Amino acid sequence: MTNMCWICGKSFHRKGGLKTHLRFHLINRNTECEICGKTFAAISLLKKHLLSHTFLKNHEHRGIGKEYNQIVHLKRHADTRTAHPGVKNHDCEICGKSFVRVGDLKTHVNIHTGSKNYPCQICGQTFTRLGHLKTHGHTHTGVKNYACQICGKAFTQLRDLKRHENTHTGVKSYACQICGKAFARMGHLKTHENTHTGVRNYACQICGKAFTHLGNLKRHKHTHTGVKNYECQICGKAFNLLSVLKRHKHTHTGVKNYECQICGKAFALMGHLKTHENTHTGVKNYACQICGKAFTRLDNLKEHGNTHTGVKNYACQICGKAFTHLDNLKRHGKTHTGVKNCECQICGKAFTQLRDLKRHENTHTGVKKYACQVCGKAFTRLDNLKEHGNTHTGVKNYACQISGKAFTHLGNLKQHGNTHTGVKNYGCQICGKAFTHLGNLKRHGNTHTGVKNYGCQICGKAFTHLGNLKRHGNTHTGVKNCECQICGKAFARMGHLKTHENTHTGVRKYACQICGKMFTHLCSLKIHGNTHTGVKNYECQICGKVFARIGHLKTHENTHTGVKNYACQICGKVFTQLGSLKERGNTHTGIKNYACQICGKAFTHLRDLKRHENTHTGVRNYACQICGKAFTQLRALKIHGNTHTGVKNYECQICGKAFSLLSNLKTHENTHTGVKNYACQICG
Structure with a gap:
């Protein structure tokens, strides 16, 4: 191929093609169209072009009735005479698509080979067709020769103008055969059909995500590059698409042209209005394939999917906390800035979000719009109602990863987590x-x-x-549902049962920090602590005696009322305290659990052991107020007091002689029986 243009480097198969091409470089300004400004290499071409403005079509294909404004177009059409009955003789060997003209087939083949022979001299972008290159050139010159007669909007191509005019007339000639939805352009219909077939021909080369629309793929690529070329002149926020910037501007102007016919709520975008209308109709077209939950919006469904996968793509740049939804991340960001722009007009409390403020206002008005259909309980928030419903169904969707315990509310799970961390x-x-x-x-x-x-x-x-x-x-009811599996004892509370079980296992988890004594109950440890501090908060209303434990006070009060609820099953003796009854039982069984650490002597009662220990230490805490004699036991002091008062309560049954002490009576009785218990170690 030797026929190459020395100006632009383009090659041609024929010399005639090169000559024709050179005219575009050596173009004469006298061949410029006065209407649209388009220039031509020859005056004859200009004359033919002028017919496109007059819309005169002088060349008719006989028998068919189709007219053209240039004879060459008619001839080209005549070559397709077999195309009228729908015959396409030129098939693509790669995909099988058929064409009427061989030229169209050649152009189509470039789609498979990727050949783009027509480069733009300004930006370098290449095209498979010369017509596409010419159309692209208008994006650099900014020339828009085709203006809409209704709104004045101008276009670079006539076909774009015709498509635009349909937006005024509302004509949609292309209807979907599946759902009936109509479109103004065939291309839009074909793209729409992919939503039914699920075909996604446009895949991202970086992450592999596929799309049904090429435009969606292009917009998606910006998420990888992070390029945002369109900046708002008011707030400085940047966007990767011009259309998104235009929609954003409505937030500053406050213009909302799309109004709901049902409730009157207005929106800045038509898409937002359509989504809102579903809240009235209840239509939810997007259902989760895992749990079946339905949504009115596709993006809500996608975000919901993260709750199943656990994916959290939105991380806070300050604290690193991640979220499944971008909105949640934005709301979280305000916790770092502390900005609260939404203030309650009644109490002055401020919130970071408007919806939180609206919910808060219900606490003043008392409005509760969401009522439970089972029990009638009402709530100010829908999510609270949904969580409440789980209390009726018994569903517990929130399980602790450590202990496995499940909860109906997420908040309860979070609070439970603190029991493991100790926070x-x-x-x-x-x-x-x-x-x-x-x-x-x-x-x-x-x-x-x-x-x-x-x-x-x-x-x-x-x-x-x-x-x-x-x-x-x-x-009052006497219900005790918690029964011990070892001894059968029942309790009204599970906590009491667990504490009781420690009496069988011997486990004592609670140790006193002062003396080291161990207890099975926390409350027992707290009460024991009063023995070290000396605190006695429970006072008897009759005699004024104070106690460290309420149980001791109640037992003491029986000494005033004379109530003795605990009777011995052997001898019938009654006691005011259960502990006294248990100790009494040892006098019948002979069990002596309390042994002296010094001499080994054992006693049935703990108090007897403590009194005995004073005989080793010599401590005598009980002194006579008359003679000053001291005793180790209070009982001994009381008996001694009889020696001063002359009271003799112990009388001999044989001779009638009386004594102030029981021991003296027993010694006297030996004079009647002849018993002599004390023998001399020397003479016997």
């Missing part, structure tokens, strides 16, 4: 005690204020916590 973020401002849950802190506050909002309907007793009231109710 307590909620501290009391009065005593400093910290809690893992805000609700626990609020309930704890009642212990300082004394507020008891939960009263028993039977006995009137009030409680600071609802849970305590419910547990108290079991004392």
Whole structure:
């Protein structure tokens, strides 16, 4: 191929083609169209071109009726005389597509080979057709010769103008055979059909994601390059698409031309209006393939999919926390900036989001739009209602990864997580005690204020916590659902059962930091602590005696009332305390569990051991107020007191002689029986 243009380097098969081509470089300005400014290499070509403005078509194909304004166009059409009945004789050997003209086939083959022989001299972009190159040239010159007679919008090509005119007339000649949706352009129809077939011919070379539209692929590529060439002149925000920038500008102007015919809400974009209308019709066309949940918008479905895969693509640049939704990341960002632009007009409380403010306002108005269909309970938020529904169905979708415990609410799972980490973020401002849950802190506050909002309907007793009231109710009903598997003892609360089980296993988890004594119950440890501090908060209303434990006070009160609820099954003796009854049982069985560490002597009662230990230490805490004599036991002091008062309660049954001490009576009785227990070690 030797016929090459020395100006642009283009090659031709024939010398005549080169000569014709050179005219475009050596073009005469006298051959310029006065209407559209287009220039031609010859005056004859200009004359033919002028017919396109007059729309005169003097050349008719006989028998067919089709007219052309140039004879060459008619001849070209005549070559396709067999095309009228739909015959296409020129087939592509690669894809099988047929064409009427061989020239169209050659051009089509370039799509498969990738040959683009027509480069733009300005930007270097190449094209498979010369016509496409010429059309592209207008993007550099900015020439738009075809203007709409209705709105004045101008176009570089006549076909674009005709397509545009359909937006005014509303003509949509191309209808989908599947769903019936109509389009103004054939290309749009073909692209739409891919939504039914699922064909995605345009794949990203970087990540492999495929699209049904080429335009969507081009827009997607910007997400990899990060290029944002279109910047808002008002706020400086940048976008990767001009169309997105134009839509964004509506947020500054406040113009909302698309109004909902049902509720009157207005939108800046038609797409937003259509999506909004689904909230009235209830149409949700996008369903999750995993859980079946449906959405009105495709992007909502895609974001929802991340909840199943666990993918979190949106990470905070400050703290690194990741989110599945971009909106969640944006809202999270405000927690770092502290900006709260939405302020309540009633109480002045500020929020980072408008929707949070609207929800908050319901706390003032008391409006609760979302009611449970089962129990009738109403909520201010729809998501709260949905979570509440799980309390009826028993569904628990939120499981702890450590312990496996499941919850109906995500918030409960998050709070439960603190029990593993030990984090307590909620501290009391009065005593400093910290809690893992805000609700626990609020309930704890009642212990300082004394507020008891939960009263028993039977006995009137009030409680600071609802849970305590419910547990108290079991004392009236007698219900005890928690039974020990070892001894069969039943309890009203699971916590009491677990504590009781420690009595079988011998586990004592709670150690005193002062003396090291171990306890099975935390409350027992707290009560024991009073023995070191000397605190006694429980006072008897009759005699004024104080005790460290409420149980000891109640037992003491029986000494005033004379109530003795604990009777020995062997001898019938009754006691005010259960502990005394148990010790009494040892006197019948002969069991002595309390041994002295010094001499080894054993006792059935702990108090007897403590008294005995004083005989080794010499401690005598009980002194007579008359003579000053001291004793190790209170009982011995009381008996000694009879020697001063002259009271003799112990009388001999044989001779009637009376004694102040029982020991003296027993010694006297030996004078009647002749028993002599004391023998001389020397003479016997």
